Amino acid sequence: MTKRKKEKSGGTDELSNPTEGMEKRIDDNKKKWKNMAVRTLWTFVMIGGFFAILAAGHSMVVILVVIIQTLVYKEVIALAHVPSKEKKLPWFKTLNWYFLVSTNYFLYGESIIYYFKKAVLVDAFILPLATHHRFISFTLYCIGFVLFVANLKKGHYKFQFTQFAWTHMTLLIVVCQSHFIVNNIFEGLILFLLPVSLVICNDIFAYICGFFWGKTPLIKLSPKKTREGFVGAWICTVIFGFFWGSLLMRWNYMICPVSKDLTATAWSGMTCEPNPVFISQKYVLSPWLSGLLKRLIFTDIRTIWIAPFQWHVLVMSCFASLIAPFGGFFASGVKRAFNIKDFGQSIPGHGGITDRMDCQFLMGLFSYIYYQSFIKTTSLSVGTVLYSIINSLKPSEQLELLDSLQQYLIGQGLVEEGKVACVSTA
Template sequence: MAKSHRGVKFPHRKGSGTNEGRRSSFSDISEAASEPVSPLKDAKDKLLDPAPAESSEYEKKKQTFITRSIWTFVMIGAFFASMFMGHIYIIAIVTAVQIISFKEVIAIANVPSRARKLRFTKALNWYWLATTMYFLYGESVIYYFKHIVLVDKVLLPFATHHRFISFVLYTIGFVFFVASLQAGQYRFQFTQFAWTHMALYLIVVQAHFIMNNVFEGMIWFFLPVSLVIFNDIFAYLCGITFGRTQLIKLSPKKTVEGFVGAWVLTVVFGVGITNLLMRYKYFICPVNDLGANIFTGLECTPNPVFIPHLYSLPIWFPYFKTVAMAPMQGHILVFATFASLIAPFGGFFASGLKRTFNIKDFGDSIPGHGGITDRMDCQFIMGFFAYMYFHSFIALNKATLGSVIETVITGLTPEEQMELVKGISKHLVNQGVITEGVLDCLNVIVQRR
């Protein structure tokens, strides 16, 4: 009589008592095959001796805590090391976060597409990611480095026609998607199309504004990131200390007391860290040298928002008639409030998304912490807010060297550009910046031309 193998159980299959969809190792399968366990015997062993099960659970939690703690310090150390090494390293980290987060979110939808044997779905996702990043990064480089890009013979065509090139690239992907539609799969494929574009907007586009914050000055990157991190820590501490009332059903452990307590503490933290960062030009100066670091520093004329002003106090302050305060100390109250009351809803949104697909984490990129997206769910909307707020209320509205060069190159004929050069040269001679001999040499060159 042939032996039956129906007694072999695979821990990764549904109904086996472990997380559905998790793959078991070959050692787990071989153990299950070689030592089949009777459910009655297993239950009897647990009733007679529950200590091993409790000890195993304790060891598991202990190991998870140790792993989580180690990787927390690794991430904090890498973050500060990159920030002190220079802006280019932070930009590299933001780029990596964009790509990995997009990969984690798209992976949720790629599983059914493979099951349906749909071709080109994964390739199209990466193509749209590359096209979107080409457009966004090109916009940033052209905006912040016009004085370099527009005077380069090779880069000039790409700079002046950047948006049209980006549109053509996207259109190619759009046409390819329509051509790849298969009968009987239309609804599913259009759902994938919408899912991909949602990921591009919520992750790639918002993370791009975080990168722009780096170009405006390290403080506009560091403050939003640190406010969200410390607000999360304060919410946890306040919640376990005196939390009683549930805040939202999407996150059962969040409490109203922790939410409000974290708001107050985040405001205090924000005021303190801002007072410290404003003292260093490395943090408050826009990027004019991508090779700069914490040791070389940056030089610039500080934005007036960082310069203390005297403010008259109301009449009910008899002992202090005026107070010296930088406007940034008022703006930080808005930043801290948004980080405390609005940014957490990015996390709630991510929680709802994970519940929809019945997953615990978006991935396992960070041991003990889940995926990159799990750690960045609040950072994306916070970075977007910081960019919009800075350009609405803080940025200086004045002409830059890059904008002037762009106007000259795109708005004047070559003859007019030469007249402008001669006019600027004559002005510099009158100001004593250059000698009159330079102007004479320029006139000779122009005449020979």
């Protein structure tokens, strides 16, 4: 604190020189302060807005992600435009937006069909859209593809194909990845909020640790990043994640998946049977470990309660600290390749929205795949199985299944043989 003050007063000292540049200096300083104020104001606006949206329910969070994704797509696509050439190719910008819309139609359709199966299957208007969803999406893509080829213009081929490739890469890296973030929201808000927090936390601590201990440069792409900051942020993120995760997982609104109830908010008292990973288990510490703790923190701890999810958070923290920053380096590289400082001016004082989101996409995809692979419990319930039996099997097959299931349960000793023999004769 004192150090900073000194620097500031040092700055004021210089200003006291009654030279010609003085007024300019004051102007510059005013601008700097104004910029800082704007930046701070918008930081609070963003934080406040974020929590308000978070509390307003899953659908609001999804809308937020869609808006952010669209802005990032716009900023990244704009990079590859060469304005002078673009003027002669009026369809080109339209086509980029067309590809965004049709990709989103495909991806969000897939999510909605998967997560809201019953609602979709009941609605007579949506049903045909759902059953032929992939065909409709493919048709949309084909129209875009044909329009692209039909609009190829002599002398612009290389430019147009490069743009086409760039659009496809952006669709893959930004749009598809943010789609998985939306799936995370449906699986439970904690899967959205925790990864986002881990990345932000890692960003902040990389800055702080780098500021205090940073000496060795980390990567040529970002000269300001240091190894000390990288490692320090890793440690801090792991500790933060462990406690932040254990805090969030106590709240049903965070851990309950969305089933049909998109109207839930933070105050509506969402309930569900929690995934067992969120339930704390008792661990008995080995004598030497509790002895060590006693010496270190003067407390006699013999047992601790930890939920399996907290171990999973450790993995996610490590990913947020070690791999996700490469998303940021990638974005820095893109900025350097196109000789720009920021991706845009979407957020006053902060630069483009892409500058704030660069690591979030990779983290979101990781969280999704990690969750699907290691955390998610089977999504089969008695209801869904019965539903598919009734809808997809013929009556004769239903009877056959009933018979087989009984035979199996008899074999398992769960049903008494004599009592069920009567059914197979029906």
